[in-house]
Structure formats: C-alpha cells, structure tokens
Amino acid sequence: MEDQAKHSRRKVLKVGMTALAVIPIVGFSGRAFAKQNTAIRAALKFQGQPNADKQCSKCVNFIVNKDKPTNDETINQCKLYPGDTEIPPHGYCLGFVKKPTT
Numbered sequence: 001m002e003d004q005a006k007h008s009r010r011k012v013l014k015v016g017m018t019a020l021a022v023i024p025i026v027g028f029s030g031r032a033f034a035k036q037n038t039a040i041r042a043a044l045k046f047q048g049q050p051n052a053d054k055q056c057s058k059c060v061n062f063i064v065n066k067d068k069p070t071n072d073e074t075i076n077q078c079k080l081y082p083g084d085t086e087i088p089p090h091g092y093c094l095g096f097v098k099k100p101t102t
C-alpha cells in the first residue's frame, strides 16, 4: 500500500516537473512568433486595403515603425492591436479615428 502511494507521488511529481519545463517554452514561442492579433483583427474587421480615404496612416491609433518612418510595409503597429506588428499604413478597420489636421 505504501509502495503504491510512493509510486503515485513520484508519478505526480514527474508529470508536474514536465509541465513546468514545457510552460516557459510555450510561453516564449507564443510571444516570439505572434505577429498578428487575429482575434482583434476579426472583431474590428481589419482589411489590408484602405476604405475610401480612410487608412491606418491617417488614424490616431497608428504606430509608425521608428526604423522606417516612411514605409508602406506590414511592419507597423496599432494601439488597438496588442502584440500585432504587421499593420500596413494602407490598412483599415472599424477602429479608425481620423488624425486631427493642424
């Protein structure tokens, strides 16, 4: 009976240690490769083209890639899309708010 309890405890510990070893890898890889926030893209109906004269580069939420401020590539960000680094200046979504003109 005591042997069985020891064996069971050992098994639980083994499974627990394996789970602890795997969690950081999954967590890291999730952050490292997540470039698009697909849930928010779907919710805000993101599209890669402008909607008439409305586009990301004219939106208050657009965050320009500092290394390439005049780019037209999918290398920018948006305040409404945490973790998404593939926002193009010519994209559009329902979160569009026109930048004030000065």
Ligand code: SF4
Residues within 6 Å of the ligand: 046, 055, 056, 057, 059, 060, 061, 062, 063, 078, 079, 080, 087, 091, 092, 093, 094, 095, 096, 097
């Ligand atoms: S809120 Fe929408 S339109 Fe505005 S920058 Fe973000 S993705 Fe582009």
